Amino acid sequence: MLTGKQQNNDVRELGNLLLETGSLLLASGANTERVRTTLLRISTALGHHTEVLISYRSLSITITSSNHEHLFNSVRRTSHHGVNFRTVSGISRMSWRVVEEGWNIAQIKEEMARIKALPHFPRWVTLAMTGLAGAGFCRFAGGSPTDLLIVFTATVAGLTARQELTKKKYNPYLCIYAAAFVASLLAGLPAWLGLGSSHEIAFATSVLFLIPGVPLINSFSDVIDGNLQNGIIRGVNGLVISFSIALGMLTSMMLYQLY
Amino acid sequence: MDWTLIEKVIWFGIAAMGFSVLFNVPARTLPSIFLIGAMGGMTRLLLLQFNTNFIIASFLGAIVIGLLSIPFAHSKHAPPLVFSIPAVIPMVPGLFAYRMMLGLIRLAGDVPPEAFTQTLYETVSNGLKVMFVLMSLAGGVAVPMLVTRKQSAKHLRFGKRGH
Numbered sequence: 001m002l003t004g005k006q007q008n009n010d011v012r013e014l015g016n017l018l019l020e021t022g023s024l025l026l027a028s029g030a031n032t033e034r035v036r037t038t039l040l041r042i043s044t045a046l047g048h049h050t051e052v053l054i055s056y057r058s059l060s061i062t063i064t065s066s067n068h069e070h071l072f073n074s075v076r077r078t079s080h081h082g083v084n085f086r087t088v089s090g091i092s093r094m095s096w097r098v099v100e101e102g103w104n105i106a107q108i109k110e111e112m113a114r115i116k117a118l119p120h121f122p123r124w125v126t127l128a129m130t131g132l133a134g135a136g137f138c139r140f141a142g143g144s145p146t147d148l149l150i151v152f153t154a155t156v157a158g159l160t161a162r163q164e165l166t167k168k169k170y171n172p173y174l175c176i177y178a179a180a181f182v183a184s185l186l187a188g189l190p191a192w193l194g195l196g197s198s199h200e201i202a203f204a205t206s207v208l209f210l211i212p213g214v215p216l217i218n219s220f221s222d223v224i225d226g227n228l229q230n231g232i233i234r235g236v237n238g239l240v241i242s243f244s245i246a247l248g249m250l251t252s253m254m255l256y257q258l259y
Numbered sequence: 260m261d262w263t264l265i266e267k268v269i270w271f272g273i274a275a276m277g278f279s280v281l282f283n284v285p286a287r288t289l290p291s292i293f294l295i296g297a298m299g300g301m302t303r304l305l306l307l308q309f310n311t312n313f314i315i316a317s318f319l320g321a322i323v324i325g326l327l328s329i330p331f332a333h334s335k336h337a338p339p340l341v342f343s344i345p346a347v348i349p350m351v352p353g354l355f356a357y358r359m360m361l362g363l364i365r366l367a368g369d370v371p372p373e374a375f376t377q378t379l380y381e382t383v384s385n386g387l388k389v390m391f392v393l394m395s396l397a398g399g400v401a402v403p404m405l406v407t408r409k410q411s412a413k414h415l416r417f418g419k420r421g422h
Contacts (some may be wrong), residue, residue, distance in 0.1 A: 034338070085284040086342075089337040121280050133277025133349070136270040141354040159281075188421070204357035209281070213348040217340075220397035222407065246360050255362075 008070045014046060015063050015072035020112060021091060022052065022059045023078035028087040032227040033219040035059075036189055037093045042108070045099045055083075056233045081216050091117040118155050123163075130209050131156040138205040142237070147202040150187055154206035158183030162210075173244045180207045180248025190254045207249055213242040264304055271300025274349035284341050291331040296346035299324035303350065313352075314391045315396050321399025329403055343400045352392050359385040 018039050025035045032054050043050035043063060054061040063072040094111045097103060103111075117176030120126070134155030135148040143151065162179035166172070187206035191199040215238035275296025276289055282291065286300035310316065328342035333341075360380025370378055 031340075034340075050300065083282045085282045085341045087283075087338075089285050089341050090286075092338045093336055099300030120283050120288075124281050129277040129280035129378065131277075132280070133274040136277065136349055137353050139267060139270045140274075140349070200405045203356065205353050208351065208353040209277075211348065211351050211353070213278070214282070214344060216349070216393060217344055219398065220394070221401050224401055242293070249357075249360070 007065050009068065010105065011048060011063050011065045011070045011072045014043060014048060015061055015074055016134050017105060017108055017112065018043060018052075018061050019059060019074060019076040020052065020062070022061070023076050024087060024112075025091055026054070026056075026059065026078045026114070027081055027084075029081065029083040029085065029214045029218065030088050030091075031225070032230045033221070033225040034088075038091060045102070054227075054230065055229060056230055056237075057186070081215070084120075086120075087115055087116050090118060118131045127156050127159055130159050134206065134209045136210040137208040138201060141201045141205050142151075143201045143205065145200060146190075147205075149201040150199065151206050153181050154183040154187040154202070157186050158207065159209060173240055176210055176241055176244040177248045180210055180245040181251050182248075183207050183209075183254040184249045185255070188252055192256050193227045196252060203249075207245050210241070210245050215241065220234070263267045264301075264308075267304055268297050268301045272297035273347050275299075275346045278348045279341075279418045282345055284345065285335075288331070288337050288341055291335055292342055292345055295324055295327045295331065295342050296349060298327060299346055300349065313388065314395055317350055317352075317392045320350060320389035320393035321396045322402050325400040325403040328400075339404070346395050348399050350392075350396055352389055355392075356389045358382075359389055362386075368385055381393045 021042070022035050022039050025038060025245070029037075035054055036052055039052050040050055047066045049064045049066075051062045058075055058077045060075040061073070065071070090111075094108065094115065097111075098108060121129075121159050129153040133144075135152045138147050138151040158179040161182040162175050165175040165178055166169045170178075183206045184203060187199065191203070215234050219234035219238055222228075222234060224231075272293040276293045279289060279292045299320045306316035306319060311319075325339075325345045326344050328339040328346070331342050332339040332406045362378055362385060365378050366375075371411055392422060407409045
């Protein structure tokens with residue numbers, strides 16, 4: 001039997017751990033329902049009652065201890081939303097192991113430290129594979145081998161620009177605008193120099209690696225799950241990203257006088 | 260044998276893998292994502308060959324992706340969204356979106372009156388296609404989780420009774 005003080009410490013530690021887990025999930029591209037079920041699964045397995053309030057950039061948790069004597073309540077602001085499915089997958093697996101293997105708080109802490117330290121793919125692999133994805137888009141639109149090559153180069157350059165600007169902590173929409181500008185500027189260059197007649201397909205598909213797929217799909221699933229507020233906010237985020245892409249393209253179209 | 264079809268199906272798989280690397284998925288899921296993306300793309304391409312509506316073909320392709328992501332989630336121990344989101348993104352109709360944007364710019368600028376109706380017609384048509392395809396992609400991926408009424412794919416096994 002735990003003493004009162006021990007249980008109080010327990011609830012506080014669990015609370016801080018859940019806030020950390022939840023904000024990491026939100027920042028890694030999980031939808032609202034996934035964050036909620038994961039946090040409740042962990043706290044139920046540890047025998048405490050938890051209520052969560054999830055908004056787009058902050059997370060609030062209230063935990064009542066199993067003997068109803070202790071209460072934890074705190075809010076945490078999450079970082080900017082990105083996408084990291086390795087984190088989402090790792091936390092999902094961890095939450096099930098907490099249930100099935102009866103983990104304690106120390107074990108969860110250890111696993112969270114491991115998940116946070118998980119590596120990314122090497123940078124050149126990310127650049128090359130995203131370039132190929134861009135080339136794929138170009139192929140679906142009916143591009144020729146030359147177009148594919150142009151889009152591959154433009155995508156690699158655009159993603160490099162985005163990564164460098166993100167590292168310097170510029171506004172995320174500005175990073176996307178710059179990436180779209182760089183990619184479309186490169187994709188439009190061959191046609192502007194008079195090499196080949198039309199590169200409409202290459203120009204149009206060079207910026208598609210930036211499409212806000214995760215915000216838009218999460219927006220839809222949030223709305224379907226009844227988390228309307230978060231769904232609308234994610235949708236607006238997706239729209240602003242699309243608008244930034246369009247502005248970046250528009251800038252290079254004005255330079256090339258394409259319209 | 261239609262080689263263009265096979266080539267495009269392979270491109271779908273490669274594009275799905277490209278996005279999964281960008282989204283930093285666990286490395287063990289990469290081959291499955293290639294397969295799921297290729298199957299979704301193949302569904303759409305085959306349906307388009309039989310003159311199916313572009314929106315409906317995209318919707319069915321997305322449903323195939325959503326369905327396939329559940330067994331793979333079990334075997335590779337990762338949530339279904341890790342498979343479905345990178346696999347569905349290559350289906351986004353980029354060229355239509357570009358043409359819609361171009362049309363909007365023209366409409367906002369100085370379109371001669373005799374060309375206005377034509378431009379408006381093309382812009383609205385392309386824009387609606389983009390909107391409905393995006394909605395059917397997001398919806399199609401969500402269908403398997405919706406119809407099974409489960410909060411987690413963990414207890415979801417096709418062909419067996421759930422516990």
